[in-house]
Amino acid sequence: MIIDKLYKYVEERGPVCVGLDTSIDYIPQDFIKKHKDEYSALFDFNRRIIDATEDIASCYKVQIAYYEVLGICGLEVYKKTLEYLRQKGLIAICDIKRSDISSTAKMYAKAHFEGDFEGDFITLNPYMGLDSIDEYLGYVKDKEKGIFILLKTSNRGSRDIQMMRLNDGKRVYEHVGDLFYKVAKEYKGEYGYSSIGFVVGCTDIQEIVNIRERYKDSFFLIPGYGAQGGTKEDVRKLMNGKNGGVVNSSRAVLLAYKKYDDAFDASARKEVLNMREEILNGI
Numbered sequence: 001m002i003i004d005k006l007y008k009y010v011e012e013r014g015p016v017c018v019g020l021d022t023s024i025d026y027i028p029q030d031f032i033k034k035h036k037d038e039y040s041a042l043f044d045f046n047r048r049i050i051d052a053t054e055d056i057a058s059c060y061k062v063q064i065a066y067y068e069v070l071g072i073c074g075l076e077v078y079k080k081t082l083e084y085l086r087q088k089g090l091i092a093i094c095d096i097k098r099s100d101i102s103s104t105a106k107m108y109a110k111a112h113f114e115g116d117f118e119g120d121f122i123t124l125n126p127y128m129g130l131d132s133i134d135e136y137l138g139y140v141k142d143k144e145k146g147i148f149i150l151l152k153t154s155n156r157g158s159r160d161i162q163m164m165r166l167n168d169g170k171r172v173y174e175h176v177g178d179l180f181y182k183v184a185k186e187y188k189g190e191y192g193y194s195s196i197g198f199v200v201g202c203t204d205i206q207e208i209v210n211i212r213e214r215y216k217d218s219f220f221l222i223p224g225y226g227a228q229g230g231t232k233e234d235v236r237k238l239m240n241g242k243n244g245g246v247v248n249s250s251r252a253v254l255l256a257y258k259k260y261d262d263a264f265d266a267s268a269r270k271e272v273l274n275m276r277e278e279i280l281n282g283i
């Protein structure tokens with residue numbers, strides 16, 4: 001089960017997930033100028049961030065929109081970045097946030113668990129219901145793949161729908177969580193976590209404790225740390241001790257060179273080390 005590999009990497013390297021939401025605007029101009037075009041600079045930037053952090057990060061979340069926006073050439077960089085992670089034996093979470101009926105979901109599953117855009121985990125939107133994830137389950141069961149389902153997101157708008165109360169008193173996100181938690185239990189690995197986990201933002205202090213209590217043996221992908229205001233205390237409440245989730249940081253790592261006044265890769269390393277220390281010290 002892929003979740004066991006992720007669990008082991010968190011044990012060895014810590015819970016930080018480096019977010020490769022690499023906008024061309026984030027790349028220092030002098031670095032871009034050294035390359036034949038901005039696409040090769042983009043890949044080289046990602047490669048150096050990966051090289052500088054691989055021993056201290058558990059995984060990498062590659063946000064597809066940052067590559068799609070650049071068209072075919074951007075998707076080439078997305079592909080090359082995933083290939084590079086794979087060659088190094090690192091774990092890639094493809095942040096694609098898909099949702100569709102089964103016949104189309106089958107294509108998404110094939111597109112992101114096989115071929116050019118293959119990753120280890122993908123993010124899915126649960127809005128279309130239980131059968132919308134069916135086509136991914138074969139990959140989870142037999143092909144070492146995993147899923148993170150959006151449960152309670154980090155944005156302010158998560159209150160608009162996810163926090164609404166249903167007739168039975170449950171929040172919408174609790175209803176969603178309860179449904180998918182049942183499915184997830186069938187895909188548990190050797191450490192007790194399932195390869196189907198949840199995305200839980202660390203920005204809603206009131207809900208965090210409830211979520212960890214309610215989904216005790218669920219592994220979380222936790223965004224919202226740093227740039228969106230999530231703190232080490234919030235994150236710690238979502239982790240099950242030291243190993244119950246990975247904490248994503250994208251902009252704070254990619255733009256760390258502005259804070260440390262050092263090379264971008266050395267700065268990214270400093271940021272990941274600081275973050276790891278902040279989260280783990282005190283657990």
Ligand SMILES: O=C(O)c1cc(=O)[nH]c(=O)n1[C@@H]1O[C@H](COP(=O)(O)O)[C@@H](O)[C@H]1O
Nearest residue numbers: 021063153154199201223227228249250251
């Ligand atoms: O699924 C996600 O990764 C995600 C869910 C969520 O609730 N909030 C959220 O910010 N994200 C993603 O997490 C990353 C956060 O980036 P930073 O705020 O720069 O660390 C982005 O790639 C978002 O798309």
